[in-house]
Amino acid sequence: MLRRAFALGLAACTCAGVGVSARAATAPLQAAAERFLRLAQLLRGLPGAERGTALNRWVNQLVDYTPDLSSCGRRDCWQTPAETLASGQGDCEDYAIVKYFLLDACGSAGCARLVYARCERAALVGESPAHVVVIADARAADPLVLDCVGAPPAPLSHRPDLRPVFSFDTHGLWRGVSQEQLGDAAVRLLPWRGVLQRWSQQQHPGLQAS
Template identity: 40%
Template sequence: MSRRSASQRSPDTARRRFLTLAAGLVVGAGAGLLSSPSRAGLDASRLRAAANGQFGSAGVSVINQWLTLVDRLRGAPLSTQLRDVNDFFNRHLRWLEDRTIWGQEDYWATPVEALGRGAGDCEDYSIGKYVTLKELGIPVERLRMIYVRARLGRSQITQAHMVLGYYATPGAEPLILDNIAAGISPASQRTDLDPLFSFNGSGLWAGGSTRSRADPLARLSRWRSVLERMRQQGIN
């Protein structure tokens, strides 16, 4: 399926999203942290039931493909896990705006919802990859969803965008998993991206800081909402 770039998101939508999230980050500076399990824990029967209830047999089929991917990658080299998870979501999701998919300006979908629809925006790609890599045993401390300003083409117009970062150590340069790039690259090679903040299940960081500044569950309501829906669907 085709992958659309962040440039196809309307400027007004991207600007409102960035301002809302940035405000939450500033307010949250200094808050305490809330830890979360380092593994997702996929309940296959509940995932299939959730997919069937929303999307029928087609939804179950794509969830089975996802579960097969996870089983195949258990114990595989890290580079293979990162590459194949990145490729799976980039192939199975078509980039569309939330307003088109869900009738909402900004909706963070669970992997069941995104794969069932076969479409998502940058947050949905990143969430799916994050959940899958956690299930494969990668510690949550090494994974962060990173909000960036993406500079587009020669015009240098910027848009809000999200990618997933893998950190070998907390202070290391991350590898970037992105839906608008063909492969995985070190952050230093992605000169088109300027980090704004990053988060995972246990912390929230400003820019390239190595020190968490806030509790992401308290400050990012959409993250809190998608985690709750994932638990209901069988992702713990």
């Protein structure tokens, strides 16, 4: 998962991180990208109040929690939505990435963020405390948290086990879930940069360089 990155803090994320190696969009990935679009279309048809709950439930049902070492043979690999949906496997950041891009596709661009947090509950039972979730609207005073642990979406104030370290979207990087900017996430978070590049290619395979 993100054990080493959490231990070293934000500095490690700015200069290190192992992503999935770049690859051309294959037929399974294209099919998964199309499935993503169908999910987004279904979600757009739901009332806004129901969308977060449905999105969270669907993604949690579609993906089996699998540590990175088991799914891709590496300690830390961040998958695109297509890669996660194609394999049906992923860990916390992979769930969060699918949910983030679905929210974005449903019209939440500039509102949703991925949140890298310390999970105190996991630390108490000897598991890695590093955890990634999504908040549906960073502008809200008490943003809704979408998690992969099976719990329904809940306001951040109802999740005392989560200690946000930093949050990010396609460009911005912030301290905790505040408005204090730390730079460009696509520049400072190398695994995230790889996700953005591959996801763009998988959505538009015809635009890839020959």
